[in-house]
Amino acid sequence: MLSIKNIRENFEEVEAGLAKKHVKADLDHLIKLDDKRRQLIVETDELKNLKNKASKEIPQLSGQDKEKKIAQMKESQAKSKTLERELEEIKTEIDATLVKLPNPAHESVPEGADEQDNVVIDTWGKKPSFDFKPKDHVDIGKDLDIIDIERAAKVSGSRFSYIKGQLVLLELALVWFALDKLIKKGFTPMLPPVLVKEAAMYGTGFLPADEAQIYKTALDDLYLIGTSEVPLASYHSDEIIEEEKLPLRYTGFSTCFRREAGAYGKDTRGMFRVHQFDKVEMFSFCSPDKSYEEHDFIRQTEEEMMQELGLPYRVVNICGGDLGAPAAKKYDLEIYLPGQDKYRELTSCSNCTDFQARRLNIRMRTDKGNQLLHTLNGTAIAVGRTIIAILENYQQKDGSVKVPEVLQKYTGFEVIKK
RNA sequence: GGAGGAGUCGCAUAGUGGUUGAGUGCAGCCGCCUGCUAAGCGGUUAAGCUGGGAAACUGGCUUCGAGAGUUCGAAUCUCUCCUCCUCCGCCA
Numbered sequence: 001m002l003s004i005k006n007i008r009e010n011f012e013e014v015e016a017g018l019a020k021k022h023v024k025a026d027l028d029h030l031i032k033l034d035d036k037r038r039q040l041i042v043e044t045d046e047l048k049n050l051k052n053k054a055s056k057e058i059p060q061l062s063g064q065d066k067e068k069k070i071a072q073m074k075e076s077q078a079k080s081k082t083l084e085r086e087l088e089e090i091k092t093e094i095d096a097t098l099v100k101l102p103n104p105a106h107e108s109v110p111e112g113a114d115e116q117d118n119v120v121i122d123t124w125g126k127k128p129s130f131d132f133k134p135k136d137h138v139d140i141g142k143d144l145d146i147i148d149i150e151r152a153a154k155v156s157g158s159r160f161s162y163i164k165g166q167l168v169l170l171e172l173a174l175v176w177f178a179l180d181k182l183i184k185k186g187f188t189p190m191l192p193p194v195l196v197k198e199a200a201m202y203g204t205g206f207l208p209a210d211e212a213q214i215y216k217t218a219l220d221d222l223y224l225i226g227t228s229e230v231p232l233a234s235y236h237s238d239e240i241i242e243e244e245k246l247p248l249r250y251t252g253f254s255t256c257f258r259r260e261a262g263a264y265g266k267d268t269r270g271m272f273r274v275h276q277f278d279k280v281e282m283f284s285f286c287s288p289d290k291s292y293e294e295h296d297f298i299r300q301t302e303e304e305m306m307q308e309l310g311l312p313y314r315v316v317n318i319c320g321g322d323l324g325a326p327a328a329k330k331y332d333l334e335i336y337l338p339g340q341d342k343y344r345e346l347t348s349c350s351n352c353t354d355f356q357a358r359r360l361n362i363r364m365r366t367d368k369g370n371q372l373l374h375t376l377n378g379t380a381i382a383v384g385r386t387i388i389a390i391l392e393n394y395q396q397k398d399g400s401v402k403v404p405e406v407l408q409k410y411t412g413f414e415v416i417k418k
Numbered sequence: 419g420g421a422g423g424a425g426u427c428g429c430a431u432a433g434u435g436g437u438u439g440a441g442u443g444c445a446g447c448c449g450c451c452u453g454c455u456a457a458g459c460g461g462u463u464a465a466g467c468u469g470g471g472a473a474a475c476u477g478g479c480u481u482c483g484a485g486a487g488u489u490c491g492a493a494u495c496u497c498u499c500c501u502c503c504u505c506c507g508c509c510a
Contacts, residue, residue: 041468045479052439052479055491059436073490240465363465370465 001205001359002101004034004094017104017328020111020320025101033094040087047080100208102325103355106292109329112319118332119319124303125312127336132397136339137388138270141167143399144416149271159260161271163387166416170390170403171278171383173410175253178280178305178381185301187251187282192231194254195222200234203360205326205352212261228252229377232283237360240370241285247294248285251380254278270388272344277384284376287364288354291374292329295351298378299331302347305380308406311389312336314343326352335385339392346385349378 007014007027018025054073061069110119128134141147146167152160163171179189201207201223206214215224225231232252241248256279267273282301286294299315306313318330327350334343354372357363364373394402400417408414 038468041479045468048479051491055436057436058490070490075490077490 001098001355002104003358004030004098007031008034014104017106018101020105020109021102021323022113022321023102025097030094030097033090037087037090037094040083040090044080044083044087047076047083050076051080099202099359102209102323103205103328103353105320105323106329106351106353108317109323110317110319113321114319115322117319118322119317120314121317121331122315123312124307124314125310125336127312128338128393130338130395130397134338134392134395136270136337137272137391138339140391140395140399140401141270144401144418146416147271156275158268159274160276161274161384166411166413167387169411169413170407170416171387173403173407174381174383174386175278175280176410177309177407179251179253181305182249182251182280182282182301182380185249187249190228190232190235190250190252192225192228192235192252192254194225194228194231194257196225196230196234197222200230200237203237204230204233204356205324205359206230209325213259215257215259224257225254226258227256227279227377228254228281229283232281233356233375233377234360236285236362238362240363240365241373243287243364243366246285246287246364246373247290250283252281252283254281271384272388274384277382279382280380282349282378282380285362286374286376288371288374291351291353291376294374294376295329295331295349298349298376299333302333302349302378302380306333306335306346309386309390309404311346311386311393311404313346318348324350326350326355328353328355335389337389337392338395339388344385346382346389347379349376351376 002014008031011027015027051073054069058066058069058073110117112118135143137147138149141149144166146163146165148162148164149160152162183189195217198207198221201214206226210226213226217223229252231254232250235250236248255276257276260273260275263273271277282298284294284298303313303315313333313335316332316334318327318332323330330348330350332345332348335346336342337344352375354374356375357372362373362375363370390404391401394404396402398417400415403411403414403416
């Protein structure tokens with residue numbers, strides 16, 4: 001969320017940042033509303049001041065003087081209530097507008113309307129060459145009996161999967177691999193709740209923007225998280241953190257749930273786009289003047305993991321029109337999938353600046369007073385998609401799949417085979 | 419799910435309609451005292467909004483789990499909700 005103060009003080013910058021996201025907002029109208037709000041605050045505060053004084057005087061008075069004063073206050077309090085109601089309405093209107101405005105894009109974000117305009121800034125690794133026709137993960141999984149999508153459809157519907165046998169151990173190996181690395185880099189591991197209250201969804205900016213993507217429970221006003229970013233960000237809500245403790249880094253491992261509404265035709269084959277998957281996530285609470293450094297750190301960490309896993313990828317700077325509401329800037333790592341002969345999104349990391357911090361009320365204590373901090377998130381390992389990438393990139397002619405070397409100490413085997 | 423109890427300024431507590439601009443203790447910080455330490459004495463320690471002022475600074479308002487209500491006036495009374503605790507039931 002933006003603050004009205006920020007809009008007043010950095011009008012042109014905010015306007016430009018929103019324009020980059022292809023969002024048009026009537027900021028002039030907002031400022032007019034805020035003028036009215038301030039004026040009403042002055043008026044109601046005067047009346048409240050009067051009230052406070054009177055409630056000290058009244059007990060000292062008696063008889064007619066007392067009756068008179070009470071009658072007088074009755075009248076002025078009625079007026080005060082009316083003004084306060086007016087003030088509430090204006091505040092509600094301002095907030096309703098602000099909560100819908102996305103975080104303005106950073107100046108280093110490329111211009112553009114959609115995916116087509118994202119900018120590839122780096123490419124790593126060599127696409128594997130095969131002396132046979134490579135299969136996609138669906139066929140590999142079926143042939144080795146380690147992925148069962150048909151039975152998942154029977155039990156849960158489309159876009160679900162069973163992971164079986166050796167692949168289960170590969171998943172856990174990936175999780176261990178990520179956690180080992182991140183703990184060394186100062187991340188505190190967390191197993192967060194996967195059901196959260198509405199406030200956590202609003203606080204992180206998934207509501208109201210992405211309502212259609214979120215599962216909601218029928219009887220309990222709780223939402224299933226689409227990423228552990230939600231409970232990790234909310235962990236410190238309404239807190240003030242000492243500046244010396246920043247950056248505070250957490251890594252959350254959780255199952256994630258996404259409705260994938262509006263993706264009906266997309267990625268229907270296999271488990272690339274499913275309703276449920278496991279993910280190791282990085283999250284950082286950071287001082288505002290260091291957040292772009294931290295963003296690079298998170299991106300580099302993602303790249304290191306891909307390199308150690310030996311998966312060819314490219315880095316994409318997401319353009320303004322393709323950015324979500326909370327992010328001021330975002331990088332995606334796209335992984336090469338031989339089964340599709342394409343680079344596909346595997347991880348992404350965002351600098352949300354103070355957008356989530358304002359909604360969640362997370363500040364840092366500095367010598368110069370308290371101020372909102374910045375929040376950043378990045379995928380460490382999106383397990384499902386990483387499994388796809390490993391199966392397709394490490395497949396062999398005989399139908400078996402080699403285990404990337406860095407994972408072998410966790411799996412205890414070197415090859416997945418029949 | 420049923421029955422009770424509780425939520426006050428970092429922690430602990432006082433406070434059942436009006437001198438509460440929320441007191442006291444502990445802890446923290448600063449100073450004094452002091453061979454050292456301890457003790458003692460004095461001061462100080464929340465957040466948000468808003469007005470005046472170039473600024474230093476200064477005035478006002480709000481916040482006692484959250485929201486609504488009663489009242490001229492609510493930490494205090496009423497209602498709803500949230501969280502935690504105890505007991506019973508059920509359960510991985």
